[in-house]
Amino acid sequence: MFSKKASLTERLVALDEAAALGGARLSPAEHAALARVADAAGERRRLSGEHTVVGFFGATGSGKTSLFNAVVGEDLGRTAARRPTTSSPLAAVWDPVGSEELLDWLKVEDRRNRTGEFAPDAGPLILLDLPDFDSVEPVHREIATRLAGQVDVLVWVTDPEKYADSIIHDHFIRPHASHSAVTLAVLNKSDRLSETDRKVVGRSLEQLLKDDGLQKVSVITTSARTRFGIDELRSAIARIAAAHSAQTARIEADIATVTAPWAGQKGLKEVPSSAKEWMDDLLSDAAGSDRLADITAAAYRKRLGQKTGWLLTSWLLRLRPDPLKRLGLREEADKTGVHRSSMPTLDASSRAVANRGVRGYAAEVSAGLPDRWTSAVVDRTESIIDTLPEELDRAAARTELPAQPSRAWGVFTVVQWLALLAALVGVAWYLLAAFLPGVLYPLMDDIIPDVEGWPIPTLLILGGLLLGITLGMFTAVHGLAIGSAVKWRTRRALRREVSEISAETVEQPLLEIRGQYSQFLDAIRLAAGK
Known part of the structure; x- marks a missing residue:
């Protein structure tokens, strides 16, 4: 299938567009040459064609x-x-x-x-x-x-x-x-x-x-x-x-002359997705994904203990500061972008990791670009690097942290209360039998009945205490096991937010420069009649 050859008018429009797209990314002489030919050709065609x-x-x-x-x-x-x-x-x-x-x-x-x-x-x-x-x-x-x-x-x-x-x-x-x-x-x-x-x-x-x-x-x-x-x-x-x-021949020759430096250039290849993934990995590390994962897992264990632990001791966990709140972090994601955490600022090592990731990605974006376009990518990269600490903190604040145990654990809370209630009933039973025996006589002949030789109040006390302690130990051990999954989910959630922010603050601005060069080449090729 043959494409229709562009008319001279279309080629001149493309040449004018190329001059606009090139802008400061071309040398003054190159930009002036493109603009001069576009302007002169348009002016010459407007004048006597006879x-x-x-x-x-x-x-x-x-x-x-x-x-x-x-x-x-x-x-x-x-x-x-x-x-x-x-x-x-x-x-x-x-x-x-x-x-x-x-x-x-x-x-x-x-x-x-x-x-x-x-x-x-x-x-x-x-x-x-x-x-x-x-x-x-x-x-x-x-x-x-x-x-x-x-x-x-x-x-x-x-x-x-x-x-x-x-x-x-x-x-x-x-x-x-x-x-x-x-x-x-x-x-x-x-x-x-x-x-x-x-x-x-x-x-x-x-x-x-x-x-x-x-x-x-x-x-x-x-x-x-x-x-x-x-x-x-x-x-x-x-x-x-x-x-x-x-x-017409003169104008076409002028166009051929000024477009010659770029008309034969090959189109740019797509930036490999692995470059973005590699950058996001480094940015996540720099943002403190391991530290945030540990803090979230600790917060999860604390809240799980408060919710399912032995009621006689679990209240003590409430006296300990919440690991997330201490750093200004919240379980829910901050989609407004105004909340800031109290995570430690990036140290020199973390900054170096983040900068290496962004500069490495910028190098991939610059591949195949002329010097002036590469310089534009470098300049934009350095301005991005200056805002990285704030952006990574914003990523941490935006991350939805899995620190809250699921509602299914509420069953254990109910059982803990029932176990405690059973123990309290047993204690109350003995107290009534000891201090108010007359109250129980109308209700039962045997004030302290037993089962297989075990007094029922004793069974209630021992069963309630043992059940509460056992459930508390079970959920504590289970909390440790779940902690590794919480850490993994936290790292994944933070990386997802880092990926979105890097796409917005790093990928998009740098690819915009690369895209402008591709548009410039397309306009040049159209102007050159190719």
């Missing part, structure tokens, strides 16, 4: 202005003695209607309207003679550089002496290597060469252009003085203008 703008670029002494005049077909005064060098752009305009705003955008004030047409079917055309890009005047080079990024068609003019000059290749041609479709290369002043040397130098220049990245550009050999090759150059310009695609 006119094709052709710029003549060249070094001092290349004969660029003379060549320009020869192509125009008239000396426009740019080679006069009073003006030996090109100091400002000059426009030769065919069919000037609608060109004013375009030339204003190009900042070209010197405009010469031409009559007739440049060539059959060429359509509205603007030829620009530009300042020498190697001029000693910085402003001349700035103008040439700016317009090299704005014109639809680039005509590089050189001569046999300077065709291999590094300035034109390193600073002008190579940065526009993706613009083959809208580039013409001219070797001017060919009249100074023999026919054999002309071919040799032409082939040499073609090889240099290929080395620069211009794979589809052939060299047009000209001489402004003898008019050799002028018709060929005019025909090449006319063919490009007649196709009415130079503007």
Whole structure:
């Protein structure tokens, strides 16, 4: 199944989005390049789409202005003695209607309207003679550089002496290597060469252009003085203008150039879930999961003893402070997030464990990210680390602690009360028999009846006491056995809260940066037409 190719409008929107997503995560030069192409392309498309703008670029002494005049077909005064060098752009305009705003955008004030047409079917055309890009005047080079990024068609003019000059290749041609479709290369002043040397130098220049990245550009050999090759150059310009695609081709080439550093990048892999699990394990340890588990188990045993222990001694447990309340902890979870515990603050060792967990997870998140995006992850990580102690304390406060024995233990409480009641009945029986025997005589003939030789009051006292003590010992031993399960449940509950808080305070902020980079790459690929 083939996906529909994005339109130029969609690609420019994606480029603008990439510039916004990149923001401070790109170098100033990279961000400026993306924004410049997006803005310039949008502005160029808004202006006259009928006119094709052709710029003549060249070094001092290349004969660029003379060549320009020869192509125009008239000396426009740019080679006069009073003006030996090109100091400002000059426009030769065919069919000037609608060109004013375009030339204003190009900042070209010197405009010469031409009559007739440049060539059959060429359509509205603007030829620009530009300042020498190697001029000693910085402003001349700035103008040439700016317009090299704005014109639809680039005509590089050189001569046999300077065709291999590094300035034109390193600073002008190579940065526009993706613009083959809208580039013409001219070797001017060919009249100074023999026919054999002309071919040799032409082939040499073609090889240099290929080395620069211009794979589809052939060299047009000209001489402004003898008019050799002028018709060929005019025909090449006319063919490009007649196709009415130079503007689009230029914009597409600009997009290809600025997106090239990232367009071939592979998408990021998912951060392994094991990285989050490993971090949560360390954060749980740092939050004091073992200590909290011991405290919860101790609180469970205390409350179980209070609830099911021997009633004659279990009340003493109430005099001991509750392990949880002493640390400001509660069985119920603090879902509001405002409660804080009195757990000891993280010591240096616990901080180191927590920091190692967060930084280790951040390293996984940073995998595959460029340096500036990695730095953003590191910066965010350090700010997260500063709040870790408070967040881990919040996790402890939010944890629902299993310190309260279940209601099923209430059966033992009832039995303990019944056992105590039985013992008290036995004691009361003996007291009544001893001090108020007359009260019992009407009720029974034998004041102290027995069973198998054992007085019933004695059986009630011994049975009640032994049952209460036995039940108390049973639940105490059982409480110790259950304590290990309470510890496990406490660790699991704390880790669950730590996992939720780490997802909120660590995972989400760091993955947001990684996600922004993925969105940036997606926008870049869409802009690049991939």
